[in-house]
Amino acid sequence: MSLAAHIVLRNVAVSFPVLSFRDRSLRSRFVSAVTLRRTAAVPHIVTALNDVSLDIRAGDRLAIVGANGAGKTTLLRVLAGIYHPTAGSVDVNGRCLSLFDLSAGFDEEATGYENIIRRGLVIGARRAEIDARRAEIAEFTELGDRLDLPLRTYSSGMMLRLIFAVATAVEGEIVLLDEWIGVGDQQFRKKARQRLDEIVARAGILVLASHDVDLIKSTCNRAILLEEGRITAAGSIDEILSRYLGGAKA
Numbered sequence: 665m666s667l668a669a670h671i672v673l674r675n676v677a678v679s680f681p682v683l684s685f686r687d688r689s690l691r692s693r694f695v696s697a698v699t700l701r702r703t704a705a706v707p708h709i710v711t712a713l714n715d716v717s718l719d720i721r722a723g724d725r726l727a728i729v730g731a732n733g734a735g736k737t738t739l740l741r742v743l744a745g746i747y748h749p750t751a752g753s754v755d756v757n758g759r760c761l762s763l764f765d766l767s768a769g770f771d772e773e774a775t776g777y778e779n780i781i782r783r784g785l786v787i788g789a790r791r792a793e794i795d796a797r798r799a800e801i802a803e804f805t806e807l808g809d810r811l812d813l814p815l816r817t818y819s820s821g822m823m824l825r826l827i828f829a830v831a832t833a834v835e836g837e838i839v840l841l842d843e844w845i846g847v848g849d850q851q852f853r854k855k856a857r858q859r860l861d862e863i864v865a866r867a868g869i870l871v872l873a874s875h876d877v878d879l880i881k882s883t884c885n886r887a888i889l890l891e892e893g894r895i896t897a898a899g900s901i902d903e904i905l906s907r908y909l910g911g912a913k914a
């Protein structure tokens with residue numbers, strides 16, 4: 665386990681400027697089309713994270729808990745360096761392995777082999793590292809010659825095998841996960857689960873954003889509750905889960 669890994673967030677905010685259209689009725693769209701007048705776009709700011717401060721140290725298995733839209737994925741993306749905060753500071757010390765946003769980096773027209781490289785770069789691997797592990801990744805997928813075919817010809821189970829094989833061939837001191845990736849058929853699932861367990865055991869830090877109470881309880885040792893982009897509680901798993909589940913026994 666890496667003892668150097670740590671993450672410090674201070675007063676982090678993430679906002680998205682979006683344009684919304686106040687009146688999208690059929691009538692108003694017809695009038696706009698006939699008069700060539702454009703429907704007024706209304707600028708709007710969505711605040712996904714607000715004033716988030718957090719210290720995560722080696723040995724922490726942190727669960728991010730919260731309702732839909734609370735900001736969990738946005739927080740993972742900030743930790744992964746995909747989003748830069750609009751306010752506050754983010755200090756991530758250690759290499760991140762991003763095992764969420766499963767479809768990011770894939771190209772439907774590229775072959776399985778080409779996609780191994782694309783996806784590897786997206787999750788944080790270096791090109792030389794992917795090249796060195798190409799054969800091992802290919803073997804883990806058990807897809808054989810199908811790796812020479814374009815991704816659009818893959819079934820969803822085959823696609824998941826590829827995603828998982830790439831993800832687990834790369835080491836990370838900090839592992840960022842949303843759900844435990846449930847992959848393929850029974851035989852592959854067992855092999856995948858074992859590999860993921862090893863990765864998590866080796867990681868200095870695990871951050872897991874999930875709605876799965878059993879997974880959180882079996883994996884994490886501390887938790888935060890996100891509500892409308894803010895951390896409203898931090899503490900033990902039982903404490904945070906019972907608060908999240910509305911006082912029901914977790």
Ligand SMILES: Nc1ncnc2c1ncn2[C@@H]1O[C@H](COP(=O)(O)OP(=O)(O)OP(=O)(O)O)[C@@H](O)[C@H]1O
Pocket residue numbers: 680682710711712730731732733734735736737738739
């Ligand atoms: N790219 C974006 N543009 C505009 N708004 C966004 C964007 N990404 C996220 N949001 C908004 O930010 C808020 C937090 O979204 P986020 O995906 O982080 O929530 P979440 O807790 O992961 O939700 P879920 O449990 O449903 O996956 C939501 O209101 C969402 O609509």
